[in-house]
Amino acid sequence: MKQIILLAFALALLLTSCGGKEEKAEGPTVLKFWHTMNQEETITLDGLVETFMAEHPEITIDAQVVPFSDAQNKFKTVAQAGDAPDVFRAEIAWTPEFAELGFLTPLDTLVSPEDQRDYLPGALRYNQYKGRLWGVPQVTDCLALLYNKRLLQKAGVEPPATMNDLVLTAKKLTNPGQGRYGFFWRGDSYWLTPFIWAFGGGLIDEADGEIHINDPGSVQALEFYIALRDEYGVVPPEVDFANDYENMLVGFKTGKYAMIFNGPWATADILAGEQFADPGNLGVTRIPQGPAGYGSPVGGHNYVISSSCRNVPAAYQFINYLNRAEHQAELARRNNLLPTRKSAYELDGVADNAIIQGYRHQLEVANNRPVIPEGGLIFVDFTPNLQAALNGKMTAQEALDATAKAWEQLLER
Amino acid sequence: MSLWKNIRRHRLAYLLILPTAVVMATIVFYPLIRGVLISFTNMNQYNMGSRFVPASYRFVGLNNYLRVLASREFWDIFIQTIIWTVTNVFFHFTIGLGLALLLNRRLKGRAVYRTLLLVPWAVPTYISAFSWRWLFNSKYGFFNLALKALGADPIPWLSHEIWAMVAVIATNVWLGFPFMMVVLLGGLQSIPKEMYEASEVDGCGPLRQFRSITLPLLKPVALTATLLGIIWTFNMFNVIYLVTEGGPHHQTDILATFAFIEAFHQWRFGIATTYAVIILSILLSFSFFYIRALRGSEEIY
Amino acid sequence: MRRERHTWLVHLVLVICCLAAVFPIIWVLSTSFKPEPEVFSDRLNLLPDHSTLENYRHVLTMKDGVFFIWLRNSTIIALITTVISLFLSSTAAYAFSRYRFLGRRGGLYIFLIAQMFPGAILIVPLYNLMRQFGLLNSFPGLILAYATVALPFCVWMLKGFFDTIPKGLEEAALVDGLSPLGTFYRVVLPLSLPGLAVTAFFSFITAWNEFMFAFTFMSREKLYTLPVGLRQFVFQFQTDWHLMAAAAVLITIPVVIFFLQAQRYLVAGLTAGGVKG
Numbered sequence: 001m002k003q004i005i006l007l008a009f010a011l012a013l014l015l016t017s018c019g020g021k022e023e024k025a026e027g028p029t030v031l032k033f034w035h036t037m038n039q040e041e042t043i044t045l046d047g048l049v050e051t052f053m054a055e056h057p058e059i060t061i062d063a064q065v066v067p068f069s070d071a072q073n074k075f076k077t078v079a080q081a082g083d084a085p086d087v088f089r090a091e092i093a094w095t096p097e098f099a100e101l102g103f104l105t106p107l108d109t110l111v112s113p114e115d116q117r118d119y120l121p122g123a124l125r126y127n128q129y130k131g132r133l134w135g136v137p138q139v140t141d142c143l144a145l146l147y148n149k150r151l152l153q154k155a156g157v158e159p160p161a162t163m164n165d166l167v168l169t170a171k172k173l174t175n176p177g178q179g180r181y182g183f184f185w186r187g188d189s190y191w192l193t194p195f196i197w198a199f200g201g202g203l204i205d206e207a208d209g210e211i212h213i214n215d216p217g218s219v220q221a222l223e224f225y226i227a228l229r230d231e232y233g234v235v236p237p238e239v240d241f242a243n244d245y246e247n248m249l250v251g252f253k254t255g256k257y258a259m260i261f262n263g264p265w266a267t268a269d270i271l272a273g274e275q276f277a278d279p280g281n282l283g284v285t286r287i288p289q290g291p292a293g294y295g296s297p298v299g300g301h302n303y304v305i306s307s308s309c310r311n312v313p314a315a316y317q318f319i320n321y322l323n324r325a326e327h328q329a330e331l332a333r334r335n336n337l338l339p340t341r342k343s344a345y346e347l348d349g350v351a352d353n354a355i356i357q358g359y360r361h362q363l364e365v366a367n368n369r370p371v372i373p374e375g376g377l378i379f380v381d382f383t384p385n386l387q388a389a390l391n392g393k394m395t396a397q398e399a400l401d402a403t404a405k406a407w408e409q410l411l412e413r
Numbered sequence: 414m415s416l417w418k419n420i421r422r423h424r425l426a427y428l429l430i431l432p433t434a435v436v437m438a439t440i441v442f443y444p445l446i447r448g449v450l451i452s453f454t455n456m457n458q459y460n461m462g463s464r465f466v467p468a469s470y471r472f473v474g475l476n477n478y479l480r481v482l483a484s485r486e487f488w489d490i491f492i493q494t495i496i497w498t499v500t501n502v503f504f505h506f507t508i509g510l511g512l513a514l515l516l517n518r519r520l521k522g523r524a525v526y527r528t529l530l531l532v533p534w535a536v537p538t539y540i541s542a543f544s545w546r547w548l549f550n551s552k553y554g555f556f557n558l559a560l561k562a563l564g565a566d567p568i569p570w571l572s573h574e575i576w577a578m579v580a581v582i583a584t585n586v587w588l589g590f591p592f593m594m595v596v597l598l599g600g601l602q603s604i605p606k607e608m609y610e611a612s613e614v615d616g617c618g619p620l621r622q623f624r625s626i627t628l629p630l631l632k633p634v635a636l637t638a639t640l641l642g643i644i645w646t647f648n649m650f651n652v653i654y655l656v657t658e659g660g661p662h663h664q665t666d667i668l669a670t671f672a673f674i675e676a677f678h679q680w681r682f683g684i685a686t687t688y689a690v691i692i693l694s695i696l697l698s699f700s701f702f703y704i705r706a707l708r709g710s711e712e713i714y
Numbered sequence: 715m716r717r718e719r720h721t722w723l724v725h726l727v728l729v730i731c732c733l734a735a736v737f738p739i740i741w742v743l744s745t746s747f748k749p750e751p752e753v754f755s756d757r758l759n760l761l762p763d764h765s766t767l768e769n770y771r772h773v774l775t776m777k778d779g780v781f782f783i784w785l786r787n788s789t790i791i792a793l794i795t796t797v798i799s800l801f802l803s804s805t806a807a808y809a810f811s812r813y814r815f816l817g818r819r820g821g822l823y824i825f826l827i828a829q830m831f832p833g834a835i836l837i838v839p840l841y842n843l844m845r846q847f848g849l850l851n852s853f854p855g856l857i858l859a860y861a862t863v864a865l866p867f868c869v870w871m872l873k874g875f876f877d878t879i880p881k882g883l884e885e886a887a888l889v890d891g892l893s894p895l896g897t898f899y900r901v902v903l904p905l906s907l908p909g910l911a912v913t914a915f916f917s918f919i920t921a922w923n924e925f926m927f928a929f930t931f932m933s934r935e936k937l938y939t940l941p942v943g944l945r946q947f948v949f950q951f952q953t954d955w956h957l958m959a960a961a962a963v964l965i966t967i968p969v970v971i972f973f974l975q976a977q978r979y980l981v982a983g984l985t986a987g988g989v990k991g
Contacts (some may be wrong), residue, residue: 039950039957064935067945073677077841082464083850091950099460102465128906141933187572188663240551241660242571245951246754247552254756272751307465380678388662391572410679423815425894429805430821433865436802440862441828443843444836461838512731515724527977528970529732532739535969537923537941540962543955544738555741558758587738595915595980596871599908602980603878633874641867644829669832676835685835696830700823 029314030060032085034075036301039270041335045322052321059314072376075306079103084306086315089138091298092126092374093369095284099134100373105305106132107296110316118325122298123340125368135302136323137340139331141263142296144362145193147283148275151258159259161286163198163224166259170234173258182234184248184257185225187241187390189382191261193297195221197367198290203378204370204407213382214400217292222389222396224290229390241387249273258309261287264359267336284358286365294365300340332356338363342354376412381406452687454476458680470683477687486663494647494667497582501646504586506639509593514627516594517601527598534591542655545584546571549656571657574664581665585652593638600634601627636707643703644696668692744890746959748771753955769960773944781964783936784943789968791853791939792921795860799917800910802861803868808898810869811876812884822873825866833863837930850931856939859931861919868913875909876902918972922965940965 037045043064051060062359064085066074072094078084084103098104110260111133116124123137147159155173170182185191195204201218204211212218229235236257240247249266251257253273262270267282276282287296303314303319321327325347328339333349338359350356382403389399455473481487516527517535533541548555549570557567570580608626617625650669653659659666659674669689676685740760745753746769748762776783810822831841838857841850847900849855883905884897892900903910924939932938944961947954 036950039947039954065946067929067948068950070929070945071949074929076458076680077838078933080461080463080838081842081845083845083933102463197844236552238551238567238569239572240569242546242657243550243552243554246547247550250553250754256756263951269750269952377678380674384660384662387572387660391574391661393662423813426813426818429809433802433806433869434821436829436858436862437825437828437865439843440859441833442824444833444839445828445831447839448831448836462839512728515728518724520721520724524974524977525788526728526732527980528974530728530735531970531973532735532966534919535966535973536739536962537924537925537965538744540752540958543953544741546740548738552732553754553758554755564854587735591735591918596912598874598980599912600878602908603875603906632814633877634871637870637874640826641870644826648830648832649834658785668947668963672832673834676837680838682835682838689832689835692832693827693830697827698832 002308009066016406028058028060029311030062031087031309031311031315031318033061033063033087033318034066034071034085035063035089036066036071036091037089041274041337044331044334048103048327052318055321056317057232059319060317076101076103079308082308084308086306086309086311087319088304088306089301089310090304091376092137092298092302095135095302095304096129096371096375097373098304099129099132099300103307103313104134105307106134107136107305107308107316108133110312111136112189115320118341118343120340120363122363122368123300124167126298126300126371127302129371133186135304136319138301138303138323139328139337140295140298140300140340140363141338142298142359142362142366143191143261143263143287144296144359145283145287146252146262146270147254147285148252149281150285151255151273152283155258159283159285163195163288163290166288167228167232170228170259171232174234176233178235179236180256180258181236181251182258183228184251184260185235186244186248187239187373187383187387188244189379189386190297192222192225192382192386193367193369194261194287194295195225195290197221197295198287199224199295200290200292204411205374206370206372209369209411211404213407214397215402218400219396220398221290222386226390226396258311261403262278264338264356267355279355282355284355284362286362296362296366297364298366298368300338372411377410378407381410448686449690451682452690453509454683461680461682471645473683478691479684481684481687481691486666490663490668490671493578493665494669496578497585497653497665498643498646499665500582501585501589501649502639502642504582504590505593505642505646506635508590509584510597510635512590512594513597513601516598527566530594531591533588534595538588538651539655540670541588542584542652545580545587546656549580572661576662577657581653581656584656585646585649588652589642589646596638597631597635600631600638603634604630616684640700640703643699647696648692721827729911742990744961746963748956750954750956761844769956770964771954772898772961773957773964777935780943781940784938784940785968787937788922788939790942791856791860792918794853795864795921796914796917798857798861799864800869800914803865803872803913804903804906804910805898807869807872807876808902812881816848822870825869828866834926837926840927841924841930844931851934851937853937855931856928857921859927860924861917861925863927864917864920867916871916872909872913874908875906879905907979911976915973918976919969923967 035045046063049063053059058351072091075084075088075098079098081234090098107284119137120140123140127133127135127137145159151173152159157169158171160169166183173182174180180274193203196218199217199221200223201215202212229237233348247261248257249269252260253270253275255275270282271279305315305319309315323341324338325341325344328341328344329347329350331337332339332344332353336355338356339345339350344350345360384393385399385403389396394402453472453474454470456470460468460470512530516523520526551567551569551572556570560567568576570576581703604626609622612622612626648669650667650673653665653667653670654673657665659670669692672688672692673683674686675681715716744760744762747767749764749766749768752759752762752764810818844850844855849858879902883901887897887901888894923941925945928939929942929945932942944958944965947958947961
């Protein structure tokens with residue numbers, strides 16, 4: 001009985017929506033938009049949504065915040081049933097996975113060549129999978145070397161340009177008796193990747209699926225990492241894998257650690273610290289070069305249109321509006337985020353923002369992580385092995401061999 | 414007695430159970446049976462099918478089981494799970510019983526005590542878990558600051574193999590004792606006062622009362638609570654994941670955290686359900702022996 | 715008297731235990747009054763340098779007071795879950811306790827088995843199942859899921875409580891002319907108030923604090939429950955702990971109120987009346 005009623009209802013709906021089918025649908029189109037931005041960013045975003053709806057009264061945007069830590073699973077769960085939101089802010093690592101699963105609408109024909117040229121190539125890379133374009137980059141980020149200018153000046157040192165300089169500089173800034181250290185490292189594999197690339201190692205080669213995590217260069221990187229604590233003593237001896245992100249920031253903000261790696265997401269937090277009440281004291285520069293060059297992981301988020309979307313042109317109109325250079329500049333100004341358009345970097349508030357320009361400088365020599373569906377999962381297997389190495393339970397070679405083995409299993413699909 | 418006659422005789426019983434059975438059948442057993450079946454396949458997110466692509470997973474027989482049981486980590490994780498479960502339930506029960514006995518008396522401010530002792534259960538788990546994670550912070554956490562004040566060396570709680578397990582167990586004991594306390598309190602309160610009064614008239618001291626009245630009458634409730642406590646703790650991946658994420662390097666992982674990671678990070682449902690079925694089998698066998706060994710306690714009067 | 719002398723000792727032990735129970739949450743409480751920069755600090759400052767009510771204000775007024783919508787949703791869902799759970803589990807537990815019917819032992823085992831399987835891993839099939847029944851984005855769907863999760867424990871616990879009530883009472887009542895259901899209602903239930911209180915509280919708190927199902931089955935912000943709504947403070951690299959702490963305090967208050975009501979029934983004194991003999 002229920003089925004008959006549902007069928008009749010569906011039929012009626014179909015009949016009523018059949019009249020006058022052109023590019024524009026009858027009546028207001030409602031686009032569901034889910035995003036994972038924090039409170040501060042959401043305020044800016046909501047403003048943009050408002051102005052968009054004012055300019056396009058035929059489109060209503062139903063914007064919703066989804067908690068980041070659960071958003072990937074939520075999207076996949078609803079998408080497999082066909083209920084995905086029309087527009088979604090997907091982390092770069094999720095994009096190839098969603099594309100592989102068939103949950104996204106490709107945007108090749110919608111993104112104009114000028115726009116494609118305007119996007120930073122590193123950021124755009126994460127939308128390109130199996131020869132098609134699956135989204136547009138919304139915001140990008142990377143790890144850079146952050147340093148306390150005052151502390152460095154006092155010790156009479158410049159920010160290090162090479163890994164050797166890093167050791168020398170950090171040593172001058174280290175005083176264990178006072179609890180001061182020149183550098184701080186984390187037991188999180190994401191924070192190790194700059195070293196991996198700098199010493200000539202690698203993660204996974206997308207083109208041929210080759211795993212490079214246990215190459216000699218990578219092993220050298222991990223050995224250097226461990227030596228920073230054990231041999232050179234420039235990082236704190238105690239480790240706390242569960243709390244080291246917060247500890248890193250507390251130490252940096254109170255002047256205990258002179259140099260750290262972190263990304264633009266932390267700028268607001270850092271500037272609230274006592275050492276950086278004057279933002280001019282925060283230095284942002286490239287992570288020092290290793291024997292093989294620079295290394296820094298590029299991250300970020302993309303706007304994607306799901307395959308459940310029924311009005312792709314309207315959805316793309318919305319995305320393109322949000323991604324205009326001046327709007328990206330607004331997010332940059334207000335929330336310290338890095339725009340993905342080259343043209344945005346010339347605008348007021350961005351061009352003169354030393355911190356953002358410092359990150360931009362790092363972005364120029366940063367590395368893309370592998371653009372594969374498993375891109376986000378590689379760290380889940382990597383970090384425990386890193387922890388074992390840092391605890392002395394495995395040598396660097398053993399830890400990276402174990403990681404390589406885990407990744408082989410991961411990629412066999 | 415024939416089947417039909419038996420059903421007719423107890424038709425009230427069946428009627429009473431019917432709504433519960435129907436609800437359980439759809440929401441619990443349908444996924445459970447599906448889960449068991451999935452453990453014999455290689456199902457993951459790429460082949461499970463969706464609105465947009467048809468399903469393409471295959472039957473793989475016992476492959477998943479062989480893979481899991483033969484893996485190097487399996488037995489380590491299994492032992493960790495046992496340690497985790499036994500230690501937790503032991504402390505939950507002893508602390509819960511002790512407090513329930515104390516709160517069973519007529520006491521001034523009893524409601525206040527009961528409510529304060531309830532707080533660990535009332536606060537959302539992930540918030541409490543984070544509090545504990547910060548308490549165990551090797552640099553700024555309360556415990557290490559206290560140790561420093563006493564002149565001792567700080568302990569790398571969450572980064573050390575043994576101490577990390579101590580830390581998550583402490584956290585879970587704290588989270589779980591109020592439940593045991595409330596249940597046992599309910600059990601104690603169900604014991605009629607007259608029994609104690611009558612025994613006092615007969616000249617029984619408090620210890621004798623405890624042995625002959627309290628313990629036996631508390632047994633059904635206590636045994637049930639303990640059994641359920643064991644089953645829940647065995648599956649409690651939540652707390653561990655929030656405090657240490659199973660680290661350092663898998664030293665605080667239990668079978669349930671592996672099932673969870675396979676299911677949620679990788680959507681490798683074939684393997685995740687394999688872990689789940691293994692967990693189910695272990696708990697089922699245990700319960701079978703547990704109930705059999707304590708069968709004598711069903712009838713009290 | 716001996717009793718009196720021990721009383722102060724009992725109080726001492728209880729006070730110490732209460733401190734142990736509460737102190738990890740003191741950090742949460744104190745954080746809820748701190749401005750953001752003070753949340754993580756190298757000093758153990760339990761008393762904020764600049765205490766503020768801003769966090770509470772923010773949580774309560776954000777997005778036009780959506781907090782109260784979530785509060786309403788959580789309350790309705792938790793209360794209805796409690797009622798349904800009480801009803802279903804008490805009737806089933808009574809049957810298991812009093813009647814030796816075919817399949818009794820198996821039935822009890824099946825309830826136990828339901829607890830043993832980490833069901834959360836099957837959230838995707840559950841989502842599809844709920845979708846098929848049209849129960850997504852609806853209160854009944856969530857209530858059903860919660861009642862189901864709570865049932866095994868409630869049935870086993872209540873059966874245990876019912877088992878301690880002497881059958882003699884019901885036999886006497888039956889002789890007096892009451893129907894079996896009548897004895898259940900008028901004789902057994904009143905004597906099991908402590909057990910019912912425990913069951914009620916357990917069901918309530920299961921529904922109140924649950925995140926996974928609520929998050930998966932609800933896709934509209936106005937339908938979120940409190941745990942889901944307040945998860946928004948968790949971001950990619952950091953969490954707004956100052957807001958989260960204020961939210962946690964607010965979420966815990968109704969639970970404490972409910973418990974204060976329920977624990978009044980955890981009293982002996984509803985005794986076995988006339989089993990003389």
